[in-house]
Amino acid sequence: MSLHGKLLIGSARVATDATFTAIDPATNGALDTAFAQGGPDHVAQACALAWEAFDTFRETSLELRASLLEKIADNILALGDALLERVGQESGLPRARLEGERGRTMGQLRLFASVVRQGDWLGVRVDPAMPERKPLPRADLRLRHIPVGPVAVFGASNFPLAFSVAGGDTASALAAGCPVVVKGHPAHPGASEMVGEAIAAAVKELGLPEGVFSLLSGTTNELGGALVADPRIKAVGFTGSRAGGLALVRIAQSRPEPIPVYAEMSSINPVLLMPAALKARAEALGQAFVGSLTMGAGQFCTNPGLIIAVESPDLERFIAAATEAIGKTTPLVMLTPGIAKAYKQGVKALADSPSTTILAQAAEGEGNTCSGVLFSVTAADFLADPALAHEVFGSSSVIVRCPDVDAVKAVLEGLEGQLTATMHLDEADYDAAAALLPTLERRVGRILANAWPTGVEVCHSMVHGGPYPATSDARTTSVGTLAIDRFLRPVCYQDLPDALLPAAVKHGNPLGLNRRVDGVVQPGK
Amino acid sequence: MSLHGKLLIGSARVATDATFTAIDPATNGALDTAFAQGGPDHVAQACALAWEAFDTFRETSLELRASLLEKIADNILALGDALLERVGQESGLPRARLEGERGRTMGQLRLFASVVRQGDWLGVRVDPAMPERKPLPRADLRLRHIPVGPVAVFGASNFPLAFSVAGGDTASALAAGCPVVVKGHPAHPGASEMVGEAIAAAVKELGLPEGVFSLLSGTTNELGGALVADPRIKAVGFTGSRAGGLALVRIAQSRPEPIPVYAEMSSINPVLLMPAALKARAEALGQAFVGSLTMGAGQFCTNPGLIIAVESPDLERFIAAATEAIGKTTPLVMLTPGIAKAYKQGVKALADSPSTTILAQAAEGEGNTCSGVLFSVTAADFLADPALAHEVFGSSSVIVRCPDVDAVKAVLEGLEGQLTATMHLDEADYDAAAALLPTLERRVGRILANAWPTGVEVCHSMVHGGPYPATSDARTTSVGTLAIDRFLRPVCYQDLPDALLPAAVKHGNPLGLNRRVDGVVQPGK
Incomplete structure (x- = not known):
């Protein structure tokens, strides 16, 4: 064509x-x-x-x-x-x-x-x-x-x-x-x-x-x-x-x-690993996390850029599994040379921070590719440096090690608005999760349990939005x-003759619409 | 008390x-x-x-x-x-x-x-x-x-x-x-x-x-x-x-x-006098207009500050009736000395304009009172000077004389966003009114027929809003x-266990709410 x-x-x-051409990010060559x-x-x-x-x-x-x-x-x-x-x-x-x-x-x-x-x-x-x-x-x-x-x-x-x-x-x-x-x-x-x-x-x-x-x-x-x-x-x-x-x-x-x-x-989409879930399936969670993180070279608004958990041997099991999984990933071509460059800069900024430790990094690829990388930081250091919460668009994620559940809450309260928050949890975690829910609701547009935020269902109940600066309009x-x-705004018609009323609001309801009459929805058909 | x-x-x-006192606007005296x-x-x-x-x-x-x-x-x-x-x-x-x-x-x-x-x-x-x-x-x-x-x-x-x-x-x-x-x-x-x-x-x-x-x-x-x-x-x-x-x-x-x-x-709430309606009841409209204009000393967001009509002998009948009615009004105390002062300044600015004619002005009162005043201007002059469309908070209104219905439309298209627009019309006016409706819908939050914009019903269908600068948010x-x-924003819950879901979205619908299930509203009770 x-x-x-x-x-x-x-x-x-x-x-x-004046004209411009498209660039093939796999080759840096100009397309026709x-x-x-x-x-x-x-x-x-x-x-x-x-x-x-x-x-x-x-x-x-x-x-x-x-x-x-x-x-x-x-x-x-x-x-x-x-x-x-x-x-x-x-x-x-x-x-x-x-x-x-x-x-x-x-x-x-x-x-x-x-x-x-x-x-x-x-x-x-x-x-x-x-x-x-x-x-x-x-x-x-x-x-x-x-x-x-x-x-x-x-x-x-x-x-x-x-x-x-x-x-x-x-x-x-x-x-x-x-x-x-x-x-x-x-x-x-x-x-x-x-x-x-x-x-x-x-x-x-x-x-x-x-x-x-x-x-x-x-x-x-x-x-x-x-x-x-x-x-x-x-x-x-x-x-x-x-x-x-x-x-x-x-x-x-x-x-x-x-x-x-x-x-x-922008959003870094915090993922909370609750203790019982982590104990029950740390390795599986670590593997699945890397799957979500590196899918599509991490170029999703809902990429899991932040993991939050209380320090424990189970968290180390999660990290070991994630580290192993990241090692097995291959570099993926990013969307544009500019995005690939920004990704490398973002990773370098995190690596240069005195607060972070690199837990795992996949082998570097050629050209405009993205290699997964995993950082670790303490909750106190994370809270002290807002730059650590900046989005790095691509397969980079930061694990925040918390001394206790109060620190988990403090980290969440310290975050800017986000598109999503995820909790991995088992029944034994419900009480702790319930205590965190109000914070999550105030901070994000979508709350997930035992899933990963990438993959946004297009349906009636979806919210792909959230408080500023995830979006400019949280409503x-x-x-x-x-x-x-x-893209809508309300208009009221007062005493207009039926001949002039738009069909949607005519007395006879010719469109058969559901209408709220005196405050109560009446079915149209 | x-x-x-x-x-x-x-x-x-x-x-x-530091403290302050309230002022009685009727006396300019400090209250206790x-x-x-x-x-x-x-x-x-x-x-x-x-x-x-x-x-x-x-x-x-x-x-x-x-x-x-x-x-x-x-x-x-x-x-x-x-x-x-x-x-x-x-x-x-x-x-x-x-x-x-x-x-x-x-x-x-x-x-x-x-x-x-x-x-x-x-x-x-x-x-x-x-x-x-x-x-x-x-x-x-x-x-x-x-x-x-x-x-x-x-x-x-x-x-x-x-x-x-x-x-x-x-x-x-x-x-x-x-x-x-x-x-x-x-x-x-x-x-x-x-x-x-x-x-x-x-x-x-x-x-x-x-x-x-x-x-x-x-x-x-x-x-x-x-x-x-x-x-x-x-x-x-x-x-x-x-x-x-x-x-x-x-x-x-x-x-x-x-x-x-x-x-x-702010809003000046244009009122359109359509030809057949004007012919049928110019005098009654003129009297009713002054009633709406001077009610509460005109201190309503929906005060009819602008009358738009095609030049005709019937318009002169309307003006004569309005002039007579304004002459019979008595000055009313305004809400504050500042508002009374701003009203006088606004009226003076309109009077000083080379484009306007004073049609009628009620006798001046003492102190912080408002006296009704009626100006006239041609459509061309009105369109040429945006200052003539500024809100004057109080009982002041401007009648825009239009050579034809195209000028009526041009005046409406030239207006800033408004809270309301009103049409006085009879059946013979319906075609002309229908042609103006799209403009009105784009310009205002509420459209009235054969009524006056003052008096805002508190109900489910009311829109007291409108495009900028009537409001800062037309939605x-x-x-x-x-x-x-x-004051609301949406939050989505994905795969949350029922124990953690808020009551409004629990599987069993314990609140008996109407809910949109797969896109279709299901009654709750």
Whole structure:
């Protein structure tokens, strides 16, 4: 499949004088195709189209919008091997992983289609008029949620399908009725173009306004900054580094009209090894831990970067098993040369700390590879140096040795907000775990028992979010169906004649929606 | 009833060397009682207690938390005439209004009690385990919402009961399970103390931790700034001026851990007079408009500060009726000398504009009074000068004369975000109104037909919110039961043993909650 390298501004395909190429991280070699460098003018064009499309797109029928999401999934699948090959070249990720990720991408598009059709996301509420009420009658009051407006989505490097051009942010924004302008991640511009064309084709096939979707490529910060600053953009979805996310937050806050930024930024995902569980299966836990740590070269937001346990011979058994397992791992190619370089710097910083000991380190590989490494630190030293809690994106983890369970709690209380926390525990650990739960709830978005945080289920109950700085907005999730709420706001209609009411809140409930009437949900069908 | 004038820091009553007094706006005279000037140390003490109370308070039973809200309502009623007299002295508001406002205050506390008991606000979702799923099994995933943490509430001047110490922000935060630290409005410190003691008594009677509620008084910006900056405060509720709200937003955003600020700031609440309605009842509309404009000296967030209509003889009939009605109004005492001064300045700025004409102005009163005034401006002039769209808090309104319906739309599109928009319309106006609806939805939080925006029903469907700068966060409302969502965030539990799961998400559903199971709401009882 040949790539055109152009910007997708609605239905226009726009070339630029300045271009860039993708790098194969396995070889450091440039891949084919010169990709356009989008700039502020292109942002303005894409946002103008998105704004123009907004009032039409947001009032499309639920069925049409669901069909769009399903059509996008179909079109992505129809790209076949060509997509998987290109994204493999651009990301260094193996075929099996990419097949799984493509499945997840299509799965979440289809899940959001089902959510759109079902309609509960509209959050319809009705308080019927009470003309006889004393001392004052009550008006007829009806509420629905409407989309906020065009959304800027920033493709992530580490999920080049599932959190990029047609990823969770795009799927949830389109589901809500928001046109989307994607700023593609420069590490995988070819895959971005292919997926972008799949979306654009779906928009066209369903007769929707071209401005429903645009894709801008480029390597400059100026491009993303202009996108977030554009007055027609009303919300931002981002997954990436803390520095990148906070830069976008600052731009969004300094606009004449500030807008919400949903940035998923950094997390070290503490894992607690409780005493009875550790005693019962220290070796198995050590092996499984290394599996989670090194999977995908550790390039997951939910990578277990911190192990917390009370000192004991069982902890030494865990460490011995983990050390042995890390020794057997082979270096894996990382997503980009930049990520590989940052990983080595992060590992060096931990190694250079006077507080840390290296417990285990896998053999170094060539080029842009990641080798697993395991550090140890005392709880007191860990609490004394916040730098030891910085995320090192890749297969690096720190084991915090605690003198007692009070120190475990102190370490948890000292942590910044996280996406996840995990407890390995047996029944004998329940009391101690229960005492730690309030702290975990205050610190994280998802709490796991006897599992590993990598692998995020796309479903209704998922929370891939958490207190700052795990994300810029702890009230939401970026994975799972609740993510649609990020792009909605409530509007109340008071005494509007039925002829003017939107279908969702009309008296006869023509959409058959579940509605909260006088505070109680009434089934629609 | 004698007042002590002290800060309420949990169960402690704290006097300070520096004090201030309340002013009777009707006389400019100082009222009795020297009130403590709270400072950063007091903020730290109150926030430490709130933090200490948080984990306990947030896990109280739904019944206990509902009882707290009801007990607060009972205790406020038990204050009897003494409360109404004091708040009347401090605010200049008449008795009948204050009786109504007290009723609303108790009503919203009781409404939130019913919401807490019902439990839907927990937003429970369950995706049961699928151990046989291929290629990977699904874990058991459960979601509930938890309160964000201690909340800072800023009492508003214009609703000294319903949006002050025990107002909507406090009620919704307590309902969510958040301890509350109120910064009382310095215009009504006596009423604040009385209501604060009513809350503190309820907290004590129900055996809850003292830190669930504190009340700090003071006249300095430093006090409020320190409160928003305290690391134990996790969200802020505010109703007041745009300058005040934005100052709090800036402080909240520059914290090491930024937090959400729900500031309801300013709105001029456009009212559209559609041609057929205007033709049918211009005089009645003109009279009713002045009733809404001058009620309570126009000191409502939803005061109709902007009338928009196409030029016609019927518009002149409306203006004539409004002019006559304004002439019959009598000056009303405003809430504070500062508000009265700002009103006069705002009116002068409009009068000094070369674009405006004064259509009508009521006779000037003595002292801190407000006299209704009506301006006229052309659509072109209005669009050319953004200052003409600034809120003038009080009974001032601007009529925008439009050459045609396109100009009406242009005026609406040119407005900043608003709390409300109103259309007066008859059936012959429906088509034109339908064409304007998308613009209104994008610009405001509540759309009314054939009504006036003053008078905000406290119910499930109310949205007292809207796009920036009407509020700092358009995704929410500060009035109505949806306001509880401001103080919640989702947490997901993955494979936690039932013994450790919070009751709301336990397998057996012991609380009998409605839950979304695999995406579909299942009734709990």
